[in-house]
Amino acid sequence: MSFPSEINVAIIGAGAAGLGAAHALKRSGLSFIVLEARERVGGRGHTIMPSPDVTFDVGCGWLHSAGQNSFVRVAEQLNFEIDRTLPPWRERAWGKAFPPDDRADFIRSLDEFFQRIEDAAKSGRDSPASLYLESGNRWNPMIDAVSTYINGCETDRLSILDFDAYEDSNTNWRIRRGYGALMAAYGASLPLVFNCEVTLIDHSAKRLRIETSQGTLQANKAIVTVPTNLIADEAVRFFPALPAKVDAAANLPLGLADKVMLALDAPDDLPKDGNLRGATMRTEMGTYHLRPFGQACIEGFFGGRFAQALEDAGSGAIAAQAIDEIVSFLGNDYRRRLKSLAESRWAHDPFARGSYSHALPGHAGKRAVLAAPVDGRLFFAGEATSPNFFSTAHGAHDSGGRAATEVMAAR
Numbered sequence: 001m002s003f004p005s006e007i008n009v010a011i012i013g014a015g016a017a018g019l020g021a022a023h024a025l026k027r028s029g030l031s032f033i034v035l036e037a038r039e040r041v042g043g044r045g046h047t048i049m050p051s052p053d054v055t056f057d058v059g060c061g062w063l064h065s066a067g068q069n070s071f072v073r074v075a076e077q078l079n080f081e082i083d084r085t086l087p088p089w090r091e092r093a094w095g096k097a098f099p100p101d102d103r104a105d106f107i108r109s110l111d112e113f114f115q116r117i118e119d120a121a122k123s124g125r126d127s128p129a130s131l132y133l134e135s136g137n138r139w140n141p142m143i144d145a146v147s148t149y150i151n152g153c154e155t156d157r158l159s160i161l162d163f164d165a166y167e168d169s170n171t172n173w174r175i176r177r178g179y180g181a182l183m184a185a186y187g188a189s190l191p192l193v194f195n196c197e198v199t200l201i202d203h204s205a206k207r208l209r210i211e212t213s214q215g216t217l218q219a220n221k222a223i224v225t226v227p228t229n230l231i232a233d234e235a236v237r238f239f240p241a242l243p244a245k246v247d248a249a250a251n252l253p254l255g256l257a258d259k260v261m262l263a264l265d266a267p268d269d270l271p272k273d274g275n276l277r278g279a280t281m282r283t284e285m286g287t288y289h290l291r292p293f294g295q296a297c298i299e300g301f302f303g304g305r306f307a308q309a310l311e312d313a314g315s316g317a318i319a320a321q322a323i324d325e326i327v328s329f330l331g332n333d334y335r336r337r338l339k340s341l342a343e344s345r346w347a348h349d350p351f352a353r354g355s356y357s358h359a360l361p362g363h364a365g366k367r368a369v370l371a372a373p374v375d376g377r378l379f380f381a382g383e384a385t386s387p388n389f390f391s392t393a394h395g396a397h398d399s400g401g402r403a404a405t406e407v408m409a410a411r
């Protein structure tokens with residue numbers, strides 16, 4: 001769509017939250033537009049095909065809490081096949097690198113750690129999750145690694161109250177053609193302006209003045225869905241300034257999770273949808289999804305400070321680390337059989353600057369601060385504003401619907 005000079009509602013960002021807001025506004029009678037800095041829809045939901053037979057969700061891949069996940073209905077409406085194969089994260093680990101007795105012991109320690117956090121959160125007092133690691137437990141480094149996958153950060157940066165507020169039904173499905181592909185289809189019918197980076201929202205006058213890389217737009221209301229790290233860095237500025245929003249965003253930073261996709265030659269001796277990881281006793285480890293959907297590939301996952309260090313080492317470092325680690329588990333033959341297809345570098349992505357939000361210890365209440373409307377004209381959505389499904393695509397989507405409802409109520 002061409003860039004308008006004025007509009008009722010400007011939605012900033014075409015990720016899951018922006019798409020949710022836009023679809024919810026469709027029947028409101030209000031004119032609206034979605035302003036997106038990238039040249040595509042989906043934000044942190046992005047599917048690519050790095051080779052003709054491999055579908056790769058570079059960002060979100062799992063329909064978490066599938067029974068309550070609003071994207072399940074979207075997928076059904078748009079005829080996107082849902083794969084209900086359960087994830088291989090826990091008991092279904094494969095191979096000798098993590099012997100069954102060790103694995104059972106590790107999972108017991110992990111569950112006991114989660115239980116201690118749940119018990120501690122009942123007091124209503126916040127503290128870092130690292131306090132609940134059992135002193136001397138041999139699995140602590142690997143529990144921290146799991147935290148980097150779930151939260152994007154190690155346990156020392158994780159608020160127990162926030163972690164405890166997350167709702168998980170433990171049912172996780174996938175979209176066969178990709179979560180990002182679903183978002184792209186869902187956004188196809190919407191009024192969008194691509195390559196349109198918003199830099200300033202001036203709310204000093206009666207109408208909002210929104211400065212973008214494509215010019216200036218007047219709007220009555222705006223729904224801001226950009227990731228917290230961009231608000232904290234003031235990549236999108238407000239005038240007059242909104243220090244409470246910047247503070248909330250800074251205390252809900254995006255942690256880091258990165259993925260790599262490796263092509264696998266002669267795949268048949270590895271199980272479809274298996275998991276591979278080793279009893280490495282380190283936090284600096286990957287976890288590997290073997291042959292997702294039966295494809296001839298392995299998807300690696302890294303998180304937290306280790307993912308940051310790998311990103312900082314430059315393009316290709318994540319793939320090189322993944323291949324080295326898989327070879328150490330499965331043998332030298334795999335060096336020949338694996339080839340890098342693609343890897344994410346979300347911390348270096350200028351319009352994400354990370355992967356998903358967590359609350360720093362002492363700041364669990366900041367999600368509500370970030371979500372609160374300002375002056376009946378500025379509204380906030382995005383995964384970080386979700387009270388119970390933060391860090392997820394469906395949480396972002398629902399938050400967009402909530403912000404659109406607030407816009408309509410403020411008429």
Ligand SMILES: Cc1cc2nc3c(=O)[nH]c(=O)nc-3n(C[C@H](O)[C@H](O)[C@H](O)COP(=O)(O)OP(=O)(O)OC[C@H]3O[C@@H](n4cnc5c(N)ncnc54)[C@H](O)[C@@H]3O)c2cc1C
Nearest residue numbers: 013015016017037043044060061062198382383392393396
């Ligand atoms: C590696 C990885 C794995 C993940 N796995 C899962 C998973 O399995 N399941 C799950 O549910 N979630 C997962 N997530 C999280 C999920 O992808 C996000 O929580 C969700 O997509 C966030 O949606 P959003 O709309 O809040 O933000 P975004 O998707 O980031 O959308 C914000 C949009 O704003 C745009 N934008 C930024 N700055 C500007 C600007 N100045 N002007 C205009 N536009 C701007 C961005 O380009 C972007 O399109 C994963 C994320 C990553 C990175």
